[in-house]
Amino acid sequence: MKPTHIEHIGIAVLSLEESIPYYEKVLGLECYAIEEVADQKVRTAFFRVGDTKIELLESTDPDGPIGKFIEKKGPGFHHIAFAMEQVGEALKHAADQGVRLIDEVPRPGAEGLQIGFLHPKSTQGVLTEFCGNE
């Protein structure tokens, strides 16, 4: 049930257009994809760093989850996603350990992956995602 690696770090930003140049020019990373996830009301930009990705999240609607997050906390770290070989089993294992889940079963996420979120009340304030191919 151990993650193979950190699949990505999700970072809420006010504007992809203003944030991408920082990641490219200051950190030297390359934005390899921009994807809109309509049902999450976000536009995302991806960068690879070692075996992890950085996923920038720009809200497309103030009432969406990232819009509300930024209104409450400002831009910054949003979530950490662990790569799990079996997302459903990992969620079930977490629930068995007393962790409150946002997603009881995996659902489709960005980049064609299956994903599921743990509730930050059960993870010391760190919004945590499991993701993988199944």
Add this chain to the structure above:
Amino acid sequence: MKPTHIEHIGIAVLSLEESIPYYEKVLGLECYAIEEVADQKVRTAFFRVGDTKIELLESTDPDGPIGKFIEKKGPGFHHIAFAMEQVGEALKHAADQGVRLIDEVPRPGAEGLQIGFLHPKSTQGVLTEFCGNE
């Protein structure tokens, strides 16, 4: 000037004793070191995940940086550290790009590494560290 990988993710916690079991039992990670960094007024616990580490940060003094962070924002994500081959050069490059620095030159950090922080006002709210062997 590109980072080779994310060296670690720093997470502020109220208590290592309460947080370590979550990382071990729910996520299946192993705490391989606990280290006190007296001048930063923190106790740290480290876990490896792929080529990255998770560094839990517990304050040993309410007036220390983690104590103040938790008082203001609660426990959760604190910083991201990028592994840079030459920390001093990477800091200088960031400053040349207009980034405000917390550390103008590298200083010794945990695990024998040289480290330097960028100011979150210049990094869209993401406290960012560069670290490496030189």
